[in-house]
Structure formats: C-alpha cells, structure tokens
Amino acid sequence: MAETLLELVGISKTYPGVRALDDVNLRLCRGEVLGLIGENGAGKSTLMRVLGGVIAPSEGVIRIGGNDHAEMTVNEATRAGIAFVHQELNLFENLDVAANVFIGREKLVGGPLKLVDDAEMRARVTPLLERLGADFTPNTPVDDLSIAQRQMVEIAKALSIDARVIIMDEPTSSLTISETERLLEVIADLKTHGVSVIYISHRLGEIITCADRVVVLRDGRTVGELARDELSHAAMIRLMIGRDLKALYTPPKQSPQPGGCDIAGLVTSAFPDRQVNLSVRRGEILGLAGLVGAGRTSFARTAFGIDPMLGGEIRIDSAPVGVASPRDAIRQGIYLVPEDRKRCGLVLELPIRENVTLANLLNYARMWLVDGAVERKVAKEQARRLSIKAPSMDMEAVTLSGGNQQKVVLGKWLSMQPRVMFFDEPTRGIDVGAKSEIYVLMRGLADQGVAIVMISSDMEEVIGVSDRVAVMHEGSISGVLEREQFSEYNVLRLAIGQSLETVEAAAP
Secondary structure (H helix, E strand, C coil): CCCEEEEEEEEEEEECCEEEEEEEEEEEECCCEEEEECCCCCCHHHHHHHHCCCCCCCEEEEEECCEEECCCCHHHHHHCCEEEECCCCCCCCCCEHHHHHCCCCCCEECCCCCEECHHHHHHHHHHHHHHHCCCCCCCCEHHHCCHHHHHHHHHHHHHHCCCCEEEEECCCCCCCHHHHHHHHHHHHHHHHCCCEEEEECCCHHHHHHHCCEEEEEECCEEEEEEEHHHCCHHHHHHHHHCCCCCCCCCCCCCCCEEEEEEEEEEECCCCCCCCEEEEEEECCEEEEEECCCCCHHHHHHHHCCCCCCCEEEEEECCEEECCCCHHHHHHCCEEEECCCHHHHHCCCCCEHHHHHHHHHHHHHEECCEECHHHHHHHHHHHHHHHCCCCCCCCCEHHHCCHHHHHHHHHHHHHCCCCCEEEEECCCCCCCHHHHHHHHHHHHHHHHCCCEEEEECCCHHHHHHHCCEEEEEECCEEEEEEEHHHCCHHHHHHHHCCCCHHHHHHHCC
16 A cells, blocks of 8 residues: 555534534545545635645644644645645736745845845746746746746746645646646656645546546535546546536527627737627527637627727627727626636625625615615625525625635626626636536526627537537637537637638548
8 A cells, every 4th residue: 555645634624604624534645646526615625725734624633744733834834845736826926937936935145135046046947847848937027927827837836845745726727738738747747756746626537637546525525535447527526516417508498589799890909900700699608719819818808898999890789889998898788707707807805795796886876875785685696596605795705715706706797687798718617516507507698688608718618508609710710610510620620720611621
C-alpha cells in the first residue's frame, strides 16, 4: 500500500444555521492524484480551506506526517508543503507575473535596507512558465493577461513552492484545450516526482484522465469513493447528485416565434475591420462557438453596451434600438450574464438581496429610498426559483459557492423582463447538477419568448443545448449550423475559418 501523506479525520464545520461539513474523512497518498468531486455547495472548497489553514474545523483532526492538528494556520499549511491553485483568481493586477508568483515570499537583496530583487524572481519564474507552456513572460503585467493566462499564473505560483501537496480547485475552468492538455501533462510529471495532487473539477472527463482515485461529497458528507477502474461519467454523476441525469437537449415547446434580435454589420473594437451579422429568434437558444480569441465575448460586451459599437445596427422585433451603454441595453431588455461573475457580475461585498435588485434599483425605491422589505421579498423569490443555497438573503455574495454566485447573477436579470439574453460561459466552474438546472432555466426562458445567445467553449454543451449553433472566426460569423448538421467536426471546421459549404462537403 502506498505511503499515506495526509489524512482528514472526522472533519466537521458548522456556521450559524448551516453545517457545511459533517464528519468528512479523506486520505491522500504520496504521488497520488485524488479527484474530489461534488455539486456546488457540497463542501469541497470548505474542506480544502480547512486543509489549507484558512478556516478552523469545528471538529476533527488534520493528520500530516503522523502528527495530529486540531487546526492549522495558513503559514503552517505552507510549511507542511501544501499549495493552492484557487478557482477564483487571487492576483494583484498592478503587479507583474513574477511579483504575483512570489507575493509574500519576495526575494530580497542588499544590506540593512533590503530591496526586492526583481531580476532574481523573474529568473526563477521563467522555467515555471516554460514548464507550463505559457505564452507570456515573468515581467508581463497581470492586468494585460486574459483570464486563461491569469489561471496559469496561479498554477505557477503553486509550483514555485516546493510543495508535497498541490490542491487544484477548477484549474482548467478558463483554459483552452491545449492549455488543459499541458496542465494534465504537468500533473503526470508531478506525480512521478512524488508530489500529490487533490484535483477538484466539474469536468469529469479530466477527472477520468488524471485521477487515481475519486472521493465524492454531497451536502457536506462523504458519500462514496471510486477506484481508478470504477471511474465513469455515470458512476460519478450518480454519487454526486443521487440520480441519473437526463439528456442535455430539451426541445422547445413550440417553433421559434416571429421577431427576436437581428444584429447587422456590428463592428467591435477588438476586430475593427470585421463585421458580425447574426440573428436569434424569440424562443430560440442560439449557441455561439469558436476558438479562444475569436471575438465572442467582445461581441457580447459590445451588444450590451460595455464596449463601443464602431458600426452596425441592433434590431429587436424589427425595431432599431440604440445601445451606447449597459443602461441603454437594460432599458431595451438586453441582458448579459458575464464570463467572469466575480469581477463583472457581482458586487461581492454586498448581500444577496442587494445584488439581485441592483440593476433595477429605482423599481424598489420610495421617495428615493430603497424599500428593504420589497427588496428582500424579490430576492427570496429568485432564491427559491433558482435554488440558491443560503440561510439568509443578507449573506454577502462573497461567501457563496461559485455555482450559487452564478445563480445570483441570473436572479438579478430574471427579476426584470428580459427580451434578449447573452449567457457568456454560463456554466464555467459549475457542477453537473447545477448545469442541468441552468439548461432547464434557459429553455424555460426561451419558451417564454426570450431570444437567447449562449457563448460556450464546452463542445458538449454547445451541441447538447443549442437549437442552432453560430461559429465565430477572427471577429465574424463563419457559419451557422442547424441541429441536423451538429457535430464537433463541423463546429471545429467553422472555428478555423472554413466555409459552411466546405464543412458540409468534408464532414464524414
């Protein structure tokens, strides 16, 4: 039997009104990749915060190297060789990559008056970035990096500590296919050097690829464990949610209705020499696929008024609408669920009820004062509708799991009257059960006559949820697929710029 590196024994964590963890046991061996899965709110991140010394358990023991600890501090966990790659990015945008990797552990030079040795830190970070196949340098400002690149910085930060255990919490949620493959290669390399990895992900295919064993949490309890030869999507989903999932695609109750949103000749600042022409009908879910950097998010931001529209026209139900700002878009019933909920979708320090009503605040005001009772009633209604797990609407959004944060973003718009909704990576970092709920929600909105554009990099999601799929290539639409044309082959061919006729002729 492999050497046991650490154990969590009988770990429980209780908050007022909530038992987040209930007698959880977990064992990790040296050089093992342990998959930790469960729905949002199952307790995965809470358990890892206990292991990392961020929070103290109410009960239980942390056993490392044969030594028992009732609790640990962050510094003690770091000294024990435990490093984190967090799901939510924790970087300083005003600093460069090297400074972020060594934050709190800066290399110093000089006499009594020490100075930060930037050259030394950059020299140490360079091989880490090369190991990850990163396409940026140690002196690149973090503010200039994409979400995917920032995630790579988080991984480099963990690798910079000579860690015995690396906890990866949704490390690929913003990575491309090639970046994900490279990360899995890095994990395999770490394993050969005796480093253990706790890999938390809702992408079950990655779990099957890299995990030696899987532990499943549900409602704060350990509900099962799967050995390597027992791993399958069906087995993991059944343990996670206690049931089998239905097929992703739910046909619309009726054919798409007349009207909808027509976008003609739209020019974005990201691709000033290209035009986007796209139509989405009322009652339709239009998937928008494409490679990273194809311009999908820029298109959605422009249609919502965040980025300037350099040309073109937006029509809703055949009537032209002016969208020069998000306020204009909201007035027209055009709403955006952004890719990065933490930075763009929520005010994390505000309670749930204020986040839900923020976009339409005057509607809840009397004599310019917000009616707290009405605000709380609306928030409770959305929490019930979306199954938001929180003991109170007064809880700050920052305390919620990623999936519940996404539901709060949805609740903000659903409390109003959407006509057109852009969902940008709506299930990024969300478990399979919550994904299913969001798919049902989108279909319900479409059946009510809302025109929906779903931007997604998840091929299974694009093909499984959409009524039609439009594909972007370098800032414009390269083709639109009907359901009978759906295949990964066709989507990828359009994504690299081939014409629809070529795709149809070349498809096997």
